[in-house]
Amino acid sequence: MTRQDLLLLVLLAAGLLGNGFATGLDRAFPPARGEPPTAERVELGRLLFFDPVLSGDGTLSCGHCHRPDRAFSDGRPTARGSGGAPLARNTPSLYNVAFKHRLFWDRRAGSLEEQVRGPLFSADEMGAEPGALLARLRAIPAYRERFARAFPPAGDEAVSVENLARAIAAFERTLVSDDSRYDRYARGQRDALTPAERRGLTLFRSVHTRCFECHRLPTFEAPLAMGVGVPSVDDGVGALSGVEAQRGQFGVPTLRNVALTAPYMHDGSLATLEDVVAFYRKGGGRALGVDAARVHEHVRPFAISDREASDLVAFLGALTDESARPEIPGQVPSGLPVLRAPRLAAQPEESR
Amino acid sequence: MKPLSPFLCCTLLLCLAPAAGAQRTLRVEAGGSIAAAIEKAPPGSVIEVEPGVYKEALTVDTPNITLRGIVRGSERPVLEGSGALNDGVIASGSPFAMTGFRIQHYKGNGVTTQGVDGVFLSDLILDDTGLYGVYPVESRNITVTHCTATRIKDAALYVGESNQVVVAYNEVHHNVAGIEIENTNDALVHDNLVYENTAGILVFVLPGKVQKEGVRTRVFRNWVVRNNTPNFGDPESIVGGLPHGLGIMVMGADHTALEDNWVKGNDSAGIAVLRLAPEHADKDPALEPMSDHTRIGFNYLLGNGQKPHPGVAQSYGGGADVAWDGTGENNCADLPDPATAVGAPLPSCLERESGAAPRAGQTAPRPAAARPSEAVIPAGAAVVRIRGMRYQPRHLEVARGETVTWLNEDAVTHTVTSGKGTQPSAAPLGSPFLRRGDTYSHAFDEPGRYEYLCLPHLDQAPMRGATVTVTD
Numbered sequence: 001m002t003r004q005d006l007l008l009l010v011l012l013a014a015g016l017l018g019n020g021f022a023t024g025l026d027r028a029f030p031p032a033r034g035e036p037p038t039a040e041r042v043e044l045g046r047l048l049f050f051d052p053v054l055s056g057d058g059t060l061s062c063g064h065c066h067r068p069d070r071a072f073s074d075g076r077p078t079a080r081g082s083g084g085a086p087l088a089r090n091t092p093s094l095y096n097v098a099f100k101h102r103l104f105w106d107r108r109a110g111s112l113e114e115q116v117r118g119p120l121f122s123a124d125e126m127g128a129e130p131g132a133l134l135a136r137l138r139a140i141p142a143y144r145e146r147f148a149r150a151f152p153p154a155g156d157e158a159v160s161v162e163n164l165a166r167a168i169a170a171f172e173r174t175l176v177s178d179d180s181r182y183d184r185y186a187r188g189q190r191d192a193l194t195p196a197e198r199r200g201l202t203l204f205r206s207v208h209t210r211c212f213e214c215h216r217l218p219t220f221e222a223p224l225a226m227g228v229g230v231p232s233v234d235d236g237v238g239a240l241s242g243v244e245a246q247r248g249q250f251g252v253p254t255l256r257n258v259a260l261t262a263p264y265m266h267d268g269s270l271a272t273l274e275d276v277v278a279f280y281r282k283g284g285g286r287a288l289g290v291d292a293a294r295v296h297e298h299v300r301p302f303a304i305s306d307r308e309a310s311d312l313v314a315f316l317g318a319l320t321d322e323s324a325r326p327e328i329p330g331q332v333p334s335g336l337p338v339l340r341a342p343r344l345a346a347q348p349e350e351s352r
Numbered sequence: 353m354k355p356l357s358p359f360l361c362c363t364l365l366l367c368l369a370p371a372a373g374a375q376r377t378l379r380v381e382a383g384g385s386i387a388a389a390i391e392k393a394p395p396g397s398v399i400e401v402e403p404g405v406y407k408e409a410l411t412v413d414t415p416n417i418t419l420r421g422i423v424r425g426s427e428r429p430v431l432e433g434s435g436a437l438n439d440g441v442i443a444s445g446s447p448f449a450m451t452g453f454r455i456q457h458y459k460g461n462g463v464t465t466q467g468v469d470g471v472f473l474s475d476l477i478l479d480d481t482g483l484y485g486v487y488p489v490e491s492r493n494i495t496v497t498h499c500t501a502t503r504i505k506d507a508a509l510y511v512g513e514s515n516q517v518v519v520a521y522n523e524v525h526h527n528v529a530g531i532e533i534e535n536t537n538d539a540l541v542h543d544n545l546v547y548e549n550t551a552g553i554l555v556f557v558l559p560g561k562v563q564k565e566g567v568r569t570r571v572f573r574n575w576v577v578r579n580n581t582p583n584f585g586d587p588e589s590i591v592g593g594l595p596h597g598l599g600i601m602v603m604g605a606d607h608t609a610l611e612d613n614w615v616k617g618n619d620s621a622g623i624a625v626l627r628l629a630p631e632h633a634d635k636d637p638a639l640e641p642m643s644d645h646t647r648i649g650f651n652y653l654l655g656n657g658q659k660p661h662p663g664v665a666q667s668y669g670g671g672a673d674v675a676w677d678g679t680g681e682n683n684c685a686d687l688p689d690p691a692t693a694v695g696a697p698l699p700s701c702l703e704r705e706s707g708a709a710p711r712a713g714q715t716a717p718r719p720a721a722a723r724p725s726e727a728v729i730p731a732g733a734a735v736v737r738i739r740g741m742r743y744q745p746r747h748l749e750v751a752r753g754e755t756v757t758w759l760n761e762d763a764v765t766h767t768v769t770s771g772k773g774t775q776p777s778a779a780p781l782g783s784p785f786l787r788r789g790d791t792y793s794h795a796f797d798e799p800g801r802y803e804y805l806c807l808p809h810l811d812q813a814p815m816r817g818a819t820v821t822v823t824d
Binding site: 216 | 464586
C-alpha cells in the first residue's frame with residue numbers, strides 16, 4: 001500500500017463515517033421567485049439597502065430595521081419608523097425571501113419589488129417621496145454610474161423607482177440560508193445535530209404538535225395565511241380583504257435563523273422561543289380567550305413534557321445559518337453615516 | 353495519479369458493495385430496540401422484528417427502509433405508545449414500507465409519512481393511536497392495504513395533500529372518520545370494510561393546505577355500513593364536528609366517482625354531496641369549495657337516513673340514501689329504484705350521457721335486475737347457487753383442476769370473496785358484485801381448503817364460512 005492509497009483510504013473512511021447517505025429530509029428548495037440577480041444589481045442593491053439617503057429625512061436605511069446582526073430583523077417587538085415612532089408589526093427576517101410567494105405579515109405584496117416600495121414611501125416608515133428621492137440619487141455620480149451599469153442601456157433614465165426596487169430585491173434574493181446544522185444532518189451528517197436537537201426535530205414533525213404542517217420542509221414556511229390566535233387588535237389578512245373568516249390571519253414566517261430574530265409573532269408579543277412553544281402547547285389563542293374561529297383547527301393544545309418543550313427550542317436553534325450574511329458597506333455613495341450607533345446602543349433594554 | 357493498488361481496489365469494492373443495492377436484513381429480537389436497528393440500517397435495509405412489545409416511537413429518515421413485523425399466527429410485534437409517546441412512526445425516507453405490526457396507544461398518530469415517494473403500509477393493526485391511524489401527507493405513490501384501524505379520534509386511514517393513492521382491502525370501524533382522502537388527487541378507495549364509525553368515507557377539500565385541490569378520487573366496491581357512532585372527536589375540528597350516520601361524504605372535491613359500493617344502514621345519509629361551508633372556505637380564497645362533477649354510479653343503497661342526526665334533518669329535510677345540497681356543477685347520480693333522496697334532486701348520469709335532456713329528480717332506468725338465468729356455465733363445472741341468502745351447497749368438494757361456477761339467483765347482490773370468518777382477503781377468490789343472473793367461475797389448480805364469504809353480507813352467518821375443498 002502506498003502513501004497515496006493510505007490517504008485516499010482515510011478520506012474514504014472519513015466520508016463514509018462522517019457523511020453518510022442523504023436522508024429523506026434532504027429536499028431541494030423551490031426555485032427562487034422573480035428575476036435572477038446580477039452581480040451589478042446585487043452590489044447596487046446592497047449599497048442602497050444600507051444608505052439612509054433613501055429615507056425622507058436621511059436618517060433611516062432599510063438596514064436600520066433589517067439588521068444583518070439580527071438576521072435582518074431588529075430585536076424590537078415592533079419596528080420603529082420615522083422619528084422613532086413605534087409601528088404596528090414586528091420586523092420580519094429577510095433570509096430566504098427569494099422563495100416567498102407573498103411578502104408582509106398580511107401578504108399584501110406579490111413580489112419583493114412591490115414590497116420595497118411599501119416601507120420606502122410610507123410616511124410612518126422611511127417617508128421618502130419618489131420625485132425627491134430620484135433627484136437625490138441622480139445627484140450622486142456613483143449611483144448614476146452604478147444604476148447605468150446595472151440597468152443598461154437606459155443611461156440617466158436608469159435611476160428610477162422601478163430599478164431601485166429591482167436592485168434592492170436582487171440583493172435580498174442573495175440572502176439564502178440553507179446550510180444550517182439541520183441541513184447538514186439532512187444531507188447525512190448524523191452528528192450535525194445533538195441528541196436534544198434530534199428529539200426536537202422529531203417532535204417538530206409529530207402529528208401531535210403539528211409544527212411541520214405550516215412550517216414546511218425545507219423552507220420552514222408555507223405560502224399560506226394562518227390564524228394562530230395571538231391576542232391582537234390587528235386583523236392582518238382580514239383587515240386587508242375585509243373577509244370575516246380571514247380576520248387574525250398572517251403569513252406563515254420562515255423558521256430559518258429564528259433563534260436570531262426574537263421577539264416573535266406579528267406583534268413581537270412573545271419574547272423568546274420558549275414563550276412561543278408554550279403558546280402553542282396551550283393551543284395558541286384558544287387558551288387566551290381568542291375566538292376559536294380565528295384559530296386554525298390544527299392549532300390545538302398538545303401535552304408534552306418540559307424536556308420535550310426544551311428539545312423543540314433546541315431544534316429551532318439548529319436552523320441557524322448566516323453564511324450568506326453580507327458585509328455592511330463601510331461607506332455608502334451618499335456619504336451619510338451607515339447604521340448610526342445611537343440606535344444600536346438603545347437596543348438591549350428595548351428588546352423585551 | 354498512479355493507478356490504485358489492488359489493496360485499495362478491494363477495499364473500495366467492499367465499501368461500495370452494500371450501497372450498490374445488495375439488500376441487507378437486520379433482525380430485532382423481542383426485548384431489543386427497533387430504533388437502534390433503524391439507526392444503523394443503511395438504505396435498502398429490511399428490518400425484521402420478532403413478536404414482542406416495543407415501547408418506542410420510531411423515526412425513519414433513511415431512504416428505502418422496510419419495517420417487517422414477523423407475524424406468527426396471532427403473534428406479531430406491538431408498537432406500544434402507553435398513552436405517553438406521540439407518534440408510532442414518522443418516516444421521511446423514500447420509499448418506505450411497513451407491514452405486520454400492531455400499533456397502539458399513541459397520542460398523535462400511528463404512522464405518518466411526510467414527503468415520501470413510495471409508501472406501502474400493509475397488514476397493520478392500528479388501535480387507539482390518537483388523531484390518526486395512518487397519516488401520509490405530501491407524499492405520492494401510496495398504498496394502504498389490509499390494515500385494521502379502530503378507536504381513532506379523527507380519521508383512521510387519512511391521506512392528505514398527496515397524489516396517486518390506493519386505499520384498499522382495509523377494515524376500519526369505531527373511529528370518528530373511517531377513511532379520509534383530503535386535498536388529494538387520483539386516489540382509488542376500494543374493497544374496504546367501513547362500519548360503525550361516525551362517518552365512513554370522506555372525500556374532502558379543506559382550507560389552509562398548500563395543495564388546494566382534490567380530484568379524481570374513485571370510491572368503489574366498499575362496504576359502508578351502520579356508521580352511526582356518536583362523534584367522539586374534538587368538536588372544534590372539522591371532522592370532530594361531523595354529524596353521525598354518514599356513509600360516504602364528498603365535500604369540495606371534484607371529479608369524484610362512487611360506484612358499486614354497498615351502503616347500508618347509515619342513519620343520516622348513505623351518500624352526501626355538498627360544498628365546503630363558507631365559514632371554512634372563506635379562510636382560503638384560493639380554494640374552490642364546491643363539489644363538482646361528482647358521479648354517483650350504481651351503488652347498493654339500502655336503509656340509509658332512517659334516523660338522521662338533527663343537523664342533517666334540519667339541513668336536508670330528513671335523512672335518505674342520498675343527500676345533495678344542490679351546489680356545484682355537473683353532479684349526477686343513477687340511483688337504484690327504491691333509493692331515497694333528500695335535499696336537491698340529482699340529475700341522472702346515464703340520461704345526460706345518452707344525450708337526453710337532463711330532468712332533475714328523475715332517476716335512471718333501473719338496471720335489468722331480473723335477467724333470465726341464461727348465465728354461461730362452463731361445461732362440466734361444479735355449480736354453487738346463491739339463493740335465499742345462502743351458498744348452496746355451502747361446502748363443496750371438487751378434484752384438482754376442476755372449475756367451480758357460482759350463480760346468483762337472489763334479488764340482492766352478492767360476492768364470492770376469499771376470507772376467513774369476517775375477514776376478507778384479496779385472493780384467490782375475488783368476484784365482482786354479482787347481480788341476479790351473474791356468474792363467477794374459478795379453476796382450482798391447487799389442492800386445499802378454500803374458505804370464502806360474501807362481502808356485502810359477511811355480517812350474516814350463512815354468507816360466510818363457506819368452503820371449497822380441492823382434493824388431489
